[in-house]
Amino acid sequence: MNALANIPAYILCGGKSSRMGRDKGLVTLQDKPIITNIISSLEKITINIFLVTDNQDYLSLGFPLLSDNYKGRGPLGGIQTALNHTQTEKVFMLSCDIPLLTVDTLYTLLKKAENDTKISFATSGKNWHPLVGIYSKSLLSAIENAIENDRLKLIDFIKEHPYQEIEIEDSKSLTNINSPEELKQLEQIE
Ligand SMILES: Nc1nc2c(ncn2[C@@H]2O[C@H](COP(=O)(O)OP(=O)(O)OP(=O)(O)O)[C@@H](O)[C@H]2O)c(=O)[nH]1
Numbered sequence: 001m002n003a004l005a006n007i008p009a010y011i012l013c014g015g016k017s018s019r020m021g022r023d024k025g026l027v028t029l030q031d032k033p034i035i036t037n038i039i040s041s042l043e044k045i046t047i048n049i050f051l052v053t054d055n056q057d058y059l060s061l062g063f064p065l066l067s068d069n070y071k072g073r074g075p076l077g078g079i080q081t082a083l084n085h086t087q088t089e090k091v092f093m094l095s096c097d098i099p100l101l102t103v104d105t106l107y108t109l110l111k112k113a114e115n116d117t118k119i120s121f122a123t124s125g126k127n128w129h130p131l132v133g134i135y136s137k138s139l140l141s142a143i144e145n146a147i148e149n150d151r152l153k154l155i156d157f158i159k160e161h162p163y164q165e166i167e168i169e170d171s172k173s174l175t176n177i178n179s180p181e182e183l184k185q186l187e188q189i190e
Pocket residue numbers: 012013014015016017018019020024052053068071072073074075077078079094095096097131178
């Protein structure tokens with residue numbers, strides 16, 4: 001069966017949000033938590049959506065929460081939790097701070113992801129968006145090894161494995177929001 005059929009999606013919602021000062025996925029844009037737009041796009045593709053976080057405030061969104069197996073280890077820790085949980089060969093891996101994500105971007109990833117590549121992710125020119133991507137469960141032990149050896153930089157991890165960049169024409173859909181200033185700018189545009 002195609003590894004991308006019935007693909008589940010995991011949204012990473014943990015971390016410190018130190019630049020935002022409060023939990024990033026739950027800050028609001030046009031009166032809605034920014035994560036809700038990501039979920040709306042994902043729902044057109046899959047019914048299996050999981051939020052990887054210890055923050056119980058996300059329960060109100062109505063999706064299962066997964067607690068990190070390795071605490072405080074950054075995005076790689078969240079990815080480990082997702083890959084350990086899934087029964088499928090591939091998963092969508094997304095950050096919670098990309099409020100303009102469109103279903104077209106998700107379809108482009110699905111259409112172009114190569115079966116034998118372990119990490120396929122969105123790019124816009126030279127900018128990498130590794131947390132708008134499709135990851136293979138077969139990375140699990142390498143991720144655990146990296147975490148246990150304190151090699152926590154996701155970009156460094158990716159460069160050590162077969163990866164595929166997928167150029168997304170609609171770069172706006174990859175906009176990510178890390179601070180109140182960036183949120184304010186977006187409010188003015190939207
Ligand atoms: N589950 C999980 N998700 C994480 C963790 N650290 C970061 N994330 C998520 O990974 C994505 C990218 O996070 P970053 O922006 O690099 O880091 P951050 O800690 O959220 O924010 P800063 O403190 O401002 O750097 C976001 O969706 C975060 O919610 C973690 O330890 N566990």
